[in-house]
Amino acid sequence: MNILMLSDVYFPRVNGVSTSIRTFARSLAQMGHAVTLVVPDYGPESGQAQHDEGAFEVIRLPARVIFFDPEDRLIKGSALAAVTRTLAARDWDVIHVHTPFRAHQLGVRLAALTGTPTVETYHTYFEEYVGHYLPWLPAGLTRWLARRVSRHLCHGVDHLIVPSAQMAEVLDRYGVRTPWTVIPTGIDLAEFSGGDGARFRDMHGIGADAPTMVTVSRLSLEKNIAFLLRVAKRLLPRFPALQFLIAGEGPDAVRLRQLVASLGLQNNVRFFGNLDRRSTLLDAYSAGDVFVFASPTETQGLVLIEAMAMGTPIVSTAVMGTATVLRDARSARISSEDESVFAGHVALLLDSVEDRRALAEAGPMDARAWSTEVLMGRAVDLYASLLRPSPALA
Incomplete structure (x- = not known):
């Protein structure tokens, strides 16, 4: 045709x-x-x-x-x-x-x-x-x-x-x-494999044992990244070495950086801008212990499928398109849009290597249903x- x-x-x-x-x-x-x-x-x-x-x-x-x-x-x-x-x-x-x-x-x-x-x-x-x-x-x-x-x-x-x-x-x-x-x-599953999380951590001075959250998103109000920053703040007393890696750019970047400062998260949050989809983005996914997402307006939630394919355990709300992607997923923990509840889901995964491994192994299998x-x-x-x-x- x-x-x-x-x-x-x-x-x-x-x-x-x-x-x-x-x-x-x-x-x-x-x-x-x-x-x-x-x-x-x-x-x-x-x-x-x-x-x-x-x-x-x-x-x-x-x-x-x-x-x-x-x-x-x-x-x-x-x-x-x-x-x-x-x-x-x-x-x-x-x-x-x-x-x-x-x-x-x-x-x-x-x-x-x-x-x-x-x-x-x-x-x-x-x-x-x-x-x-x-x-x-x-x-x-x-x-x-x-x-x-x-x-x-x-x-x-x-x-x-x-x-x-x-x-x-x-x-x-x-x-x-x-x-x-x-x-x-x-997504094309062939594009989402082979990331090197250790290389990404080493390149950016992130300790191999540092508990790490990652998100990939346009930096705009509707993506609800401010909510994730407040979740990170709640996690700090339990995980003082926490690192939150944010990949993406957008019009809300200045406000989000100001919020990081006001929350006292300057040593815990890293903004990386748009990463190359064939190399550094894959490394960033792999560097995360947990992938976090809370946008309420997604019609698809492609980054969730990408995280699944990369074997990164997920904690996310499930609204609109993300509800469809996460409905039968064994690689994710679904949370309400409540900072305490969401932080609790993340904390349980950061505390348990076994739980993270189980979700990571299920991710690529979940992603197959969303293959092009x-x-x-x-x-x-x-x-x-x-x-x-x-x-x-x-």
Whole structure:
């Protein structure tokens, strides 16, 4: 099949949506399908993200910085007009839209011009996110807008992909009537093995016996990292040598560093920024005695699957997509969003080598259920079900 993918976000912008899109595109290309991905141009940094793009075509469109969210880009309207003509002249079997802004606009326009079936993945729980980015608007108004806009966008495509049943329930509450299919993205298990935790600890002066928590996350309010910092504070009396390793970047970094100082955690918390997914990130996962996560807005929770694959024991809340990932997991302890309870789960694992070993051994087996080899076939089946017969066969 010839598959056109459209998105308002992609590497070098590091987040779960970028990772999901790349996983989708790579997997489809490996299955023998032709994939073209249209995304914003981030300027000179875009070249740094192209080391793995040989398997599929990437078209980057001129874009501008968004004043209230400088990490992201908005494709320029003038760029849409030119690329629409170019893309409409090509033969596509399906158009897969990944984000609801310019990419959605382009996808709907192309579908109207070419009659190509459109699929859209609902990656992000916008109702929970929008208030963080538009804090000057009343919360009730932003939630109403998110629901109304989501309903309108979803009704503009032929089919929806949702990463979890919980997200499908949200859309049903919104009144969305577009057919949907639950297909998590999953991960390429071959990419998540071989990390060297001892090397990471040695490189950063972390003792081999130091009790260590690790999280991998965008540094933004909705990821709830402040909660994890308060959990670390509760653990200090029992584990004074505790080290909390945080991999990721984002707009909440300054506030989180200030919180670390106010909690007196300067000697216990390390911020590492975005780590290389082929080397140092794997080492960071392996360096952790426990992987911790508490975001309430995830539609998938890909980092939990990555931690499973790396054999890092998990303590996490289970909300939205993370509830789906953790439902039958033997590699995780599920906690409520209560600092004392969460800290208790972490403490039990830090105290018990045997318990950590049992969870670590179960992790790779849990991760197999989320392998792209298992999940991408379902996406291809969905695409095939939407194909429209050619006029000669109709």
